[in-house]
């Protein structure tokens with residue numbers, strides 16, 4: 268399988284926050300943003316492997332500031348690393364002021380997708396080759412994040428997470 272670059276998986280979505288997307292304070296509902304991020308990230312993972320992909324986990328999501336009605340949201344998703352059948356996808360979200368057009372980064376999230384066949388069984392995916400400094404940094408941290416996600420899901424024993432453990436030993 269031919270390896271891919273993060274750039275080849277880059278997916279950008281633009282949305283406007285409409286009344287039906289908001290809570291009673293007139294701010295974007297978190298669940299709506301999660302849905303937009305999920306769709307954008309799934310397209311990015313699909314561009315990497317050209318297979319049907321399913322969401323395996325959602326991590327590192329923080330809603331740090333309210334996003335007002337009528338704001339314009341730009342979501343960018345890129346595969347940060349591919350493993351055997353799973354792909355980590357980084358999502359960056361910016362909000363654009365509808366009057367001044369000023370863009371501010373407002374969210375980040377990390378999703379994991381798995382390529383599957385028609386029966387839902389995992390399939391192998393191509394390697395991802397990072398190029399820029401930011402892509403290399405995200406690529407290098409991906410194995411630790413995968414191990415943490417698997418521990419939290421009860422699919423890995425903490426003692427088997429050697430890369431994650433090494434981080435704590437290095438900093439202690």
Ligand SMILES: CC(C)(COP(=O)(O)OP(=O)(O)OC[C@H]1O[C@@H](n2cnc3c(N)ncnc32)[C@H](O)[C@@H]1OP(=O)(O)O)[C@@H](O)C(=O)NCCC(=O)NCCS
Pocket residue numbers: 321322323324349350351352353354379381383387388389413416417420422
């Ligand atoms: C995701 C899914 C295909 C994994 O199937 P599985 O039987 O656990 O298969 P495996 O144990 O072989 O795992 C497959 C890959 O997923 C990864 N994975 C599974 N759960 C994970 C988690 N919580 N976090 C990160 N990676 C995970 C595994 O590490 C493995 O990666 P690798 O092949 O790159 O090493 C299966 O759990 C599934 O279909 N889940 C439902 C998906 C879905 O419907 N999503 C929408 C939710 S509404």
